[in-house]
Amino acid sequence: MLESHAAHTDTNRRSRRNILFVTSEHADLIKVGGLGDVSSALPKALLAFHDIRVLIPGYFSVLNSDHRIDIIAHLPAYANLPECDLGCMQIKNGPIIYVLICPELYEREGNPYSNTDGQDWSDNHIRFARLGLAAAQIAQMGNKLDWSPHIIHANDWPAALAPAYIKWQGINIPSVFTVHNLAHQGLFSPDCLPALGLPLDVFTIEGMEFHGKISFLKAGLVYASHITTVSQTYAREITTPEHGCGLDGLLKTKFNQGLLSGIINGIDESWEPLSDPHLVEGFGARQWSRKLANTRHVEKLFGLHHSNGPLFAVVSRLAHQKGLDLTLGVVKTIVRAGGRLVVMGTGESRLEAELERLARQHPQQIGVHIGFNEAEARRIFAGSDFLLMPSRFEPCGLSQMYAQSFGSLPIAHRTGGLVDTIEDGVTGFLFRGANIESYRNAVQRALYVFKHPNLLSAMRCRAMASPPFWQDSVQPYDNLYRSLLKKSENGKVIFGNWRAPA
Structure with a gap:
C-alpha cells in the first residue's frame, strides 16, 4: 500500500497542470457569501494535485490586506474595458493569487457587487467583463508571465465571461464553469455589447440572450467546456422548470450530453471542534459536557435564561x-x-x-443579532443542539456541514445539497415541501430526539463524522480536469455550444 500510494503521488507530481481559478470573492481577502469560502478552500486543497492560481479583482480590502503585491504584467485595454496591472500575492499555505489592479473599477467603498447603500454598481458589466477578459489575456501571455494556464476554472456570473472570451479570441484551452447559485445571473442591457467588445451574433438564444437582456451566467453555461454545480441533487434540480430559473432547457441539454455534473463542496479543517481556537471549550464526540460550555456562552451572549431545554440556531443570510x-x-x-x-x-x-x-416578545427565549461575527458564529454552531435551514432552494449549503461537525443536528428542507449531506433521522432531519406544517413536523421529531439522550448522542456522533473535508472533495475536480485535458490533447472539441430546440 505504501509503494502504491507513493507511486500515485509521484504520478500526480509529474502530471501537475496549471489551473487558473477565476472568482469575485476569496474568504481570506473579501467575502460576501459561500463563494468566498469555496474560493479560498478549494484552491488550497487542489494544490496537492496541480499548480492552481487564483485571479481576483483588486478591491480596496484586497490591496490593503497586508500581503505584499508585486506587479508582474500589464493587461491592455479592449473595447471599453480599461487597461489594468496584474499583481501577484502569496498567502501563507495557499496558492499564488493574481490581483487585477484597476482603481477606477475596483477600489470603492462597499462590497464587490454593490455600494454602501446596497445598490448594484451601475458599471458591473464593465467591472466583471474585465475580470473575464483578464483570464483570457493571462492565457495568451505564455512565456511573458512564465506561467500559462492549461485550464480556466470560472465561478458564478461575475467570472462567467472568462470561458466566452477564451472562445471568442480563439484560445485553445478547456474551461470549467461552476454555478454556485443559478438565481444570480448578471443581467444587463444588450446596449452593453459594444462596450464589452462582444460580437453581435452572441445576442441570440444560442448565445447570451435571455429575455431581451444579455446574461453573463448564460455565457458561462453556453461556452464553457464543462459545467459543474455544487451538489449532485442541485445539478438535477436546475434541469427542471421549478429550479432552472428559465435556463432549464439549456441545462437539461448539457446534462444529457454529460457536460453538467454536481460536485459537493467540503469544509476546511478549521471546523474540527477539538482544535478550533474560537470555541469556549473544544470537544470531541460524546464529550457533551464540554460542548455545553459553548451553550452557556451563547445563552449569556444573547441574554437567554439558563435552561436544560434545546437550543435552536439560525446562522444565515436573512432572505x-x-x-x-x-x-x-x-x-x-x-x-x-x-x-x-x-x-x-x-x-x-x-x-x-x-x-x-x-426577540422583544420573548426576551429570554429568543435572541437576535443583526450582523455577523465569525468567532461567535462558530460558538453558536458548537453550542446549539439544532440548526434550522428551511431553504426553498440550496445549491450546496455549508452551514449544515459546519453544524454537523460541531454536533448540532440540522433541520432542513429536502432540496439541493441539503439532500446530499444530511441523512434523515441519522445525521439530521429533512422535510418535504417548503411549508410550515412539514417544517413543524420535523421540529417535533427533533424535540422527541432531544428528550432521549442516548438517541441524541448517537445522532450527534454520526453527524460529527459525516461532513466531507475539502481533501475528500477535490478528487472529482482532479478527475474532471484530467478528462478535459485528455480530450483537448486528442483534438476533441473543447468549447461548449448549444442549439435551442426548434
Missing part, C-alpha cells in the same frame, strides 16, 4: 430563499416546548424587523 418566514411560523412550537432560539445574520429589512420583534 426569502433561506425560508426565514417559515422559521417565523414554527417559533411558537419551539418556545412552547421549552426551547430557545438564537439568530445571527443580515438581509431583508422586513425579516430583520420581524425577528427583532419576536
